Amino acid sequence: MNEPTRRARSGERREQILEVALRLFGERGAGNVTTRQIALAVGISQPSLYAHFASADAIAEELCVRAFDALHARFAAKLIDVDDPWQRIDILGRSYIEFGLEHPDMYRIAFMPTRETAPPPDVTFDLATCDPGMAAGLHAFAALRDPVVRICGRDDAAIGVISQAIWALVHGLTALLISKPYFPWAERETLIEAVLAMARAYLADQRVTD
Amino acid sequence: MNEPTRRARSGERREQILEVALRLFGERGAGNVTTRQIALAVGISQPSLYAHFASADAIAEELCVRAFDALHARFAAKLIDVDDPWQRIDILGRSYIEFGLEHPDMYRIAFMPTRETAPPPDVTFDLATCDPGMAAGLHAFAALRDPVVRICGRDDAAIGVISQAIWALVHGLTALLISKPYFPWAERETLIEAVLAMARAYLADQRVTD
């Protein structure tokens, strides 16, 4: 054990690679990090990365999955003992936006991919086999469904449309703030409040009145 | 003039490159087109492209600027002899979303860039010197400002927030439909209507009542 960075155990090395990659992503942006840079920072050769990950994208993908697990946990933590559906939607929206701004690289990978994610594998849509970004989206989405049902009733088609429209709204602000950081935006908190107010206004119109 | 693809005039060649690039972008997606593919399709060598464009990105950027000029023209054409501000916002939003769906590659380049666009050149923001995507955004944005003022009054700060929130909304739907085409979306027209209804609901709440 004279050289600390050699002959690490597989699991440890894998974890080490992920840590280094996450740090480099944060420093330079995910798109500006190469496999050689990661390998150099870890202290191994570039091809050695492929003993632990199938491809360069697989590293980013794993970090992405972990980040979205954190988002899921944040949802659960903040929603506990909050019953009011209006408040729940507020919390979901705000948590989602804040998460995207805190982890812009992960958000990019999941929801702002450069290429189209995948060809249609089959007609039906399967949560288990789709890409991680899609899965993350469906999860965030599922959390939205419940309070929307409580406010707007149980018409399945309508619930889908309303949920998707709200998702589009919060995604839109998140994505624009990430990709256009130097645009002369209004104050951030005010913008978030405006977006949440927009969701509420829409939901109030769609509310079941019977 | 025995060989039609040799010794073309500079302006014609430049135009020819743009045409070919646009076609290839449409066929394979902007991210999957290389300079060698463009040069091959044009009938010249790959380095010859650099006699007409400073970089590969410059080709995409020029196409992008042209596409957004088209969007601007579409706005103007559809808004002519429509006075009602509610209707104008409806038209703006719908045109914007449809434009993004018709030109997904151009929309990506302008509003969903892989990297951050530019470091802050100076504190003040200048429309003329910013990147084309930014300029396009500000143009779309400016068109929104007028009807928002007519509905919500002239409080400058509030107008900015409201306009930006509406931009986020329509961008969100456009971006998600582009980047997640295989997501089990509701019917597209219904979604667009929902998003426009959301904007209206919000504007109604923000309307000046005095």
Next chain:
DNA sequence: GATGATAGCCTATCGCTGATAGGTCATTAG
């Protein structure tokens, strides 16, 4: 302890990318 299998790591290399250097030659102005 010696032996063989496993697996972590290496060097060398591939094909591809965007971009540059420098020479060739058709066109055109004087």
Next chain:
DNA sequence: CTAATGACCTATCAGCGATAGGCTATCATC
């Protein structure tokens, strides 16, 4: 006719993700 311009070429570069194949530390087994 000559000289300058500039559109075009081949050759080449550095960097990218990924693969092939050899070396060797570790560990279960005899």
